Amino acid sequence: MMKGVHFLVTLALLALATSLASAYDPSPLQDFCVATNDANSAVFVNGKFCMDPAVVTANDFFFPGLNVAGNTGNKVGFNVTLVDVNKLPGLNTLGISLARLDFAPYGLNPPHTHPRATEILVVVEGTLYVGFVTSNPNKLFTKVLNKGDVFVFPIGLIHFQFNIGQTNALAFAGLSSQNPGVITIANAVFGSTPPINPDVLIKAFQLDKNVVDYLQKQF
Numbered sequence: 721m722m723k724g725v726h727f728l729v730t731l732a733l734l735a736l737a738t739s740l741a742s743a744y745d746p747s748p749l750q751d752f753c754v755a756t757n758d759a760n761s762a763v764f765v766n767g768k769f770c771m772d773p774a775v776v777t778a779n780d781f782f783f784p785g786l787n788v789a790g791n792t793g794n795k796v797g798f799n800v801t802l803v804d805v806n807k808l809p810g811l812n813t814l815g816i817s818l819a820r821l822d823f824a825p826y827g828l829n830p831p832h833t834h835p836r837a838t839e840i841l842v843v844v845e846g847t848l849y850v851g852f853v854t855s856n857p858n859k860l861f862t863k864v865l866n867k868g869d870v871f872v873f874p875i876g877l878i879h880f881q882f883n884i885g886q887t888n889a890l891a892f893a894g895l896s897s898q899n900p901g902v903i904t905i906a907n908a909v910f911g912s913t914p915p916i917n918p919d920v921l922i923k924a925f926q927l928d929k930n931v932v933d934y935l936q937k938q939f
C-alpha cells in the first residue's frame with residue numbers, strides 16, 4: 721500500500737517536473753561516467769568528494785593571481801587561465817567557473833566548444849572579433865567587441881575570439897560549469913591520440929592526402 725502511494729506521488733512529481741521544466745538531458749560533470757555495479761569504485765559520479773564542512777576554510781573558496789597575464793608566445797598568440805574546480809575546490813557542485821583570456825596582437829582563441837558550459841565574456845582591453853556557429857543549419861553569429869562589451873556563447877556551440885587590434889587584448893569569461901571542458905576543433909580532429917585514420921579526414925574535409933598529412937603534423 722505504502723509502496724503504491726510512493727509510486728503515485730513519484731509519478732505525479734515526475735509529470736509536474738516534465739510539464740514545468742523545458743526538456744534537458746542530465747548535466748554530466750565529466751567527459752564520461754562509465755557505469756559500474758561495484759559500490760567501492762562508484763565514487764566519481766559527482767566529479768569530486770566533498771570535504772567535511774568542519775575543516776573547510778576561506779582558502780577553499782579562494783584563488784589568487786588572475787591579475788597575471790598568461791604567456792601568449794605560442795603559435796596562436798593566445799593563452800587562457802582557467803579557474804575551475806581543480807584550481808578552486810570550493811566550486812564543486814556550484815556549476816560555475818572563471819577564465820582569463822590573454823591575446824597578443826592578432827592572437828586567436830581558435831574555434832572550440834565547451835561541452836558542458838555556456839560562456840559569458842567581457843572585454844577589458846583591446847578589440848575582439850568573436851563569433852559562434854549554431855547546430856544545423858550552421859549559421860554564424862559574429863560581433864566586434866570593444867572594452868566593456870559583453871557577449872555570450874551558448875553551451876556546446878563552436879566559437880572563437882580573434883584580436884583584430886595591434887595591441888594586446890584582455891578578456892574575462894564566466895562559464896556555467898565547474899568543469900566546462902574544451903574541444904579545440906583543429907587539435908581534436910587533426911591532433912588526437914591516436915590519430916584519426918587519414919582516409920576519414922580526406923573524405924570528411926575533401927582534402928588531398930598530403931594536406932591531411934601536413935595538418936596532422938601541425939597538431
Ligand SMILES: *[C@@H]1O[C@H](CO)[C@@H](O)[C@H](O)[C@H]1NC(C)=O
Pocket residue numbers: 789790791792793794798799800
Ligand atoms: C600560458 O601561460 C602560462 C603561464 O605563463 C604558461 O605556463 C603556459 O605554458 C602557457 N600556455 C600556452 C599554451 O602557451
